[in-house]
Amino acid sequence: MRYIIYKLSTFIVTIALVSLIVFSVFQVLPGRPAQTILGIDADEQQVAQLEKELGLDQSLWEQYISWISGLFSGDLGESLKYQQPVIDILLDRIPVTFSLAMLSIVLTALIGIPLGIFIARTDGKWVSTILSMLTQLGIAIPSFWFGFILILLFSVTFKLFPSNSYVPWSEDFFGALQSFFLPALALALSNIAIMIRYLRNTILDQMKMDYVRTAKCKGLSERWIVYRHILRNAFIPILTIFGMIIADTLGGSIIIENVFSLPGLGSLLIQSISARDFPLVQSMVLYIAVLVVFINFLVDLLYKVIDPRIRLKG
Amino acid sequence: MVEPILDVKDLDVSFTFPDGQYKAIDSLSFTVHSNEVVGIVGESGCGKTLTSLAIMGMLPDNASITNGSICFRHKRHLVSLSEKEWQSIRGRAISMIFQEPMTALNPVYPVGKQISEVLIKHTKQSRKAIKEQTIQLMKQVGLPRAEALYHSYPHQLSGGMRQRIVIAMALIGEPDLIIADEPTTALDVTIQSQIIQLFRKLKQEKKVSMLFISHDWGVLSQVCDRVLVLYAGQLVETGPISRLVDEPLHPYTKGLIRSIPDRAKRGEPLYTIPGRVPPLKERHRGCPFYDRCRERMEICRTVRPKTVNIKEQMVQCHLYTEEMDVPSS
Ligand SMILES: Nc1ncnc2c1ncn2[C@@H]1O[C@H](COP(=O)(O)OP(=O)(O)OP(=O)(O)O)[C@@H](O)[C@H]1O
Ligand SMILES: [Mg+2]
Numbered sequence: 001m002r003y004i005i006y007k008l009s010t011f012i013v014t015i016a017l018v019s020l021i022v023f024s025v026f027q028v029l030p031g032r033p034a035q036t037i038l039g040i041d042a043d044e045q046q047v048a049q050l051e052k053e054l055g056l057d058q059s060l061w062e063q064y065i066s067w068i069s070g071l072f073s074g075d076l077g078e079s080l081k082y083q084q085p086v087i088d089i090l091l092d093r094i095p096v097t098f099s100l101a102m103l104s105i106v107l108t109a110l111i112g113i114p115l116g117i118f119i120a121r122t123d124g125k126w127v128s129t130i131l132s133m134l135t136q137l138g139i140a141i142p143s144f145w146f147g148f149i150l151i152l153l154f155s156v157t158f159k160l161f162p163s164n165s166y167v168p169w170s171e172d173f174f175g176a177l178q179s180f181f182l183p184a185l186a187l188a189l190s191n192i193a194i195m196i197r198y199l200r201n202t203i204l205d206q207m208k209m210d211y212v213r214t215a216k217c218k219g220l221s222e223r224w225i226v227y228r229h230i231l232r233n234a235f236i237p238i239l240t241i242f243g244m245i246i247a248d249t250l251g252g253s254i255i256i257e258n259v260f261s262l263p264g265l266g267s268l269l270i271q272s273i274s275a276r277d278f279p280l281v282q283s284m285v286l287y288i289a290v291l292v293v294f295i296n297f298l299v300d301l302l303y304k305v306i307d308p309r310i311r312l313k314g
Numbered sequence: 315m316v317e318p319i320l321d322v323k324d325l326d327v328s329f330t331f332p333d334g335q336y337k338a339i340d341s342l343s344f345t346v347h348s349n350e351v352v353g354i355v356g357e358s359g360c361g362k363t364l365t366s367l368a369i370m371g372m373l374p375d376n377a378s379i380t381n382g383s384i385c386f387r388h389k390r391h392l393v394s395l396s397e398k399e400w401q402s403i404r405g406r407a408i409s410m411i412f413q414e415p416m417t418a419l420n421p422v423y424p425v426g427k428q429i430s431e432v433l434i435k436h437t438k439q440s441r442k443a444i445k446e447q448t449i450q451l452m453k454q455v456g457l458p459r460a461e462a463l464y465h466s467y468p469h470q471l472s473g474g475m476r477q478r479i480v481i482a483m484a485l486i487g488e489p490d491l492i493i494a495d496e497p498t499t500a501l502d503v504t505i506q507s508q509i510i511q512l513f514r515k516l517k518q519e520k521k522v523s524m525l526f527i528s529h530d531w532g533v534l535s536q537v538c539d540r541v542l543v544l545y546a547g548q549l550v551e552t553g554p555i556s557r558l559v560d561e562p563l564h565p566y567t568k569g570l571i572r573s574i575p576d577r578a579k580r581g582e583p584l585y586t587i588p589g590r591v592p593p594l595k596e597r598h599r600g601c602p603f604y605d606r607c608r609e610r611m612e613i614c615r616t617v618r619p620k621t622v623n624i625k626e627q628m629v630q631c632h633l634y635t636e637e638m639d640v641p642s643s
Contacts, residue, residue: 209417210412210414210417210418211417211418211419211420211421213372213412213418214410214412214418214419214420214480214483215420216372216404217370217372217404217405217409217410218404218405218409218431218432218435218483218487219400219401219402219403219404219405219406219432219435219436219487220401220405220431220435221401221435222397224431224435228423228431229420229423232420232422232423233420233421233422235422307422308422308467308469309421309422309467309469
């Protein structure tokens with residue numbers, strides 16, 4: 001219980017700091033949003049008038065406070081560009097990014113974990129060596145490049161997947177799955193490579209441990225030892241790497257959404273930055289930051305559930 | 315005479331290094347009989363652990379058996395078995411107890427399950443029967459509240475309790491032979507004597523046969539019937555433990571006995587044999603102990619001594635010849 005309270009308070013402090021940083025950064029950025037809305041032709045008086053309407057003439061501290069108190073009441077302000085409540089815009093976009101990220105993470109787990117185990121168990125054989133070399137490539141190549149390759153291969157050449165027609169889940173389940181599959185795969189490939197290498201190294205390290213020797217002395221098969229003994233110990237490192245992969249996926253989706261023209265948070269972020277739509281950008285950055293911190297918080301809690309050594313110490 | 319459970323003959327174990335092959339175990343022969351506890355003693359690096367790993371078929375990748383045979387229950391040759399055949403032997407026919415009970419156990423697996431999986435692997439009983447049998451055995455090795463302990467993790471137990479778990483793990487398959495590699499070295503003195511009592515009890519009640527590795531003559535004399543003195547991978551002397559302690563023949567055994575801490579000589583500096591065990595690559599063809607021997611002769615440098623029987627003892631040293639042999643009747 002103490003552990004949870006401790007983790008929870010770190011979580012809250014981190015969020016508070018993040019919100020402060022996010023807010024300050026956008027004050028420092030050059031350019032006046034009111035000017036952007038009104039266009040270059042607007043004179044100083046009109047700009048000042050609009051700033052007053054938007055509350056941009058208040059002191060920074062007042063602006064921060066009203067932003068934060070808005071956050072608590074679900075009012076994230078109004079987008080300058082879309083003239084719409086930020087919350088509505090976000091709610092519109094979040095499912096797209098969420099689906100993309102989830103699918104990508106599921107793909108990473110489904111492909112990365114079995115392959116990692118396979119490579120570790122065939123260590124030293126040529127299959128293992130070739131796969132290891134491929135993972136080097138997977139890590140080195142950026143995801144947007146994978147994106148282009150996949151579009152070229154599956155959409156242009158084989159015409160198996162659409163390249164830029166987004167279908168929402170509510171319209172057509174398989175259509176949606178199709179439109180998410182390629183971007184999710186592009187996003188997953190380097191994470192799969194990281195997962196494989198990491199899992200392989202973890203398993204090979206564990207194989208040198210004394211408890212594995214004990215298990216062998218009991219006459220257990222290698223398969224049993226890997227699945228019942230080593231993976232239990234590898235679970236905690238795997239969880240850590242998953243926390244990192246999730247954060248990475250959120251960042252990566254910004255680019256991939258633009259490559260595949262998916263109307264998610266990533267493409268929105270880029271558009272709203274160029275439009276100097278500060279309320280929107282601020283809320284989005286904060287949202288992403290909170291999500292990353294929250295995932296880390298969850299990972300910490302999961303450690304506690306999974307690792308008996310932490311579970312009983314707290 | 316009764317057939318031995320374990321019969322090791324002329325065993326050579328060699329390491330392959332980039333610059334060649336080096337013998338770490340050199341023509342080792344010994345037997346273990348039913349309900350007999352045979353000790354192995356020798357300084358660090360003499361090949362005690364290597365001997366037990368060879369018997370378990372778990373030599374490191376760069377080591378292999380290059381000569382000799384290991385017969386188990388006089389029929390199975392424990393050399394050149396397939397991995398599957400080894401798996402059916404380990405834990406069931408031969409099991410092993412390790413020195414460090416903390417690292418020998420899986421830290422994130424309940425200890426009871428670590429014991430019972432031996433039976434899951436080797437028998438076809440129901441899970442419930444296996445669990446009952448495990449708890450029964452946990453009680454027999456002196457673990458209190460075995461039902462609750464079954465679900466505990468290693469870090470929740472004391473060192474002594476962990477070693478009892480490891481011992482239960484080695485016993486549960488009811489093996490014909492147990493190899494214990496310094497099972498008490500990592501424990502503090504009181505726990506050590508409790509564990510020794512447990513071994514004595516197991517020998518009497520369960521009639522176990524054991525190969526018991528230790529540095530400690532005090533421990534050896536409490537549990538062993540016979541002791542093998544190993545030096546640089548060779549057997550230099552063997553005999554009943556009491557004979558070796560009272561009347562060691564080989565200069566190496568004499569040195570080991572002299573270096574036992576003695577209450578009567580408190581305050582005096584502890585005797586140690588000068589020098590060290592020669593590393594694998596510096597072993598020559600004469601007597602392995604030549605460099606450090608106080609009673610060496612010219613012949614020892616070049617000629618490997620033969621094994622000589624003297625009463626119940628066997629010694630490999632040029633100081634003794636067969637003529638001195640007094641046949642024991
Ligand atoms: N994996 C290995 N690679 C190379 N040499 C090794 C390896 N394992 C053991 N040796 C060598 O083999 C010899 C015997 O080692 P072994 O571990 O059997 O000694 P030991 O008698 O058990 O010593 P200790 O009392 O320290 O446990 C030593 O000289 C050691 O250096
Ligand atoms: Mg050893």
